[in-house]
Amino acid sequence: MKSILANLxxxxxxxxxxxxxxxxxxxxxxxxxIKSATSIGANIREANYAYSRAEFAAKLQIALKECNxxxxxxxxxxxxxxxxxxxxxxxxxxxxxxxxKLIRSLNTVKGNDT
Numbered sequence: 448m449k450s451i452l453a454n455l456x457x458x459x460x461x462x463x464x465x466x467x468x469x470x471x472x473x474x475x476x477x478x479x480x481i482k483s484a485t486s487i488g489a490n491i492r493e494a495n496y497a498y499s500r501a502e503f504a505a506k507l508q509i510a511l512k513e514c515n516x517x518x519x520x521x522x523x524x525x526x527x528x529x530x531x532x533x534x535x536x537x538x539x540x541x542x543x544x545x546x547x548k549l550i551r552s553l554n555t556v557k558g559n560d561t
Contacts, residue, residue, distance in 0.1 A: 452548050453495070456488035456510070459541045463517070466534055473529040480520035486513040487545060504556045511549045518542050 463484035467477040487510045494506035518539060525535035 450491075450495075452545070452552065453488065453491050455541070455545050455548065456491050459517075459538070459545060460485045460488050462538065462541065466530070466538070470524075470529060473524065473527070476520060476524050476527075476529060480517060480524065483513045483516040483520060486510070487517065491549075500556055504553060507549055507553050507556070511546065511553065514542055514546045514549060518546075 464481055467481050470477055490506045490510035490513065494503045494510070497503035497506055521530065521535050521538050521542065524530040525532055
């Protein structure tokens with residue numbers, strides 16, 4: 448059974464890949480966005496098989512960094528006209544939801560749950 452976070456990150460990656468398949472320009476930006484967006488879910492899945500709490504937290508931290516990087520590439524694609532604003536807004540909202548859940552999970556693992 449997958450977690451909500453794993454499902455959200457997988458769906459986000461699928462949306463990004465499909466969107467990038469339809470973008471005809473900016474190949475470098477598309478590649479960077481696909482790499483960071485797909486890495487979020489990959490690290491979340493790796494975290495599920497971590498050897499320790501420290502490794503689990505480290506994988507979630509990497510996923511959080513990739514989430515932040517994805518946000519950057521989405522913003523850049525949108526600002527340069529490579530992505531329609533409506534799609535960028537949707538992806539940024541999805542990315543924000545994932546980031547929020549990652550931060551909550553990290554706070555729980557580190558004992559900072561408030």
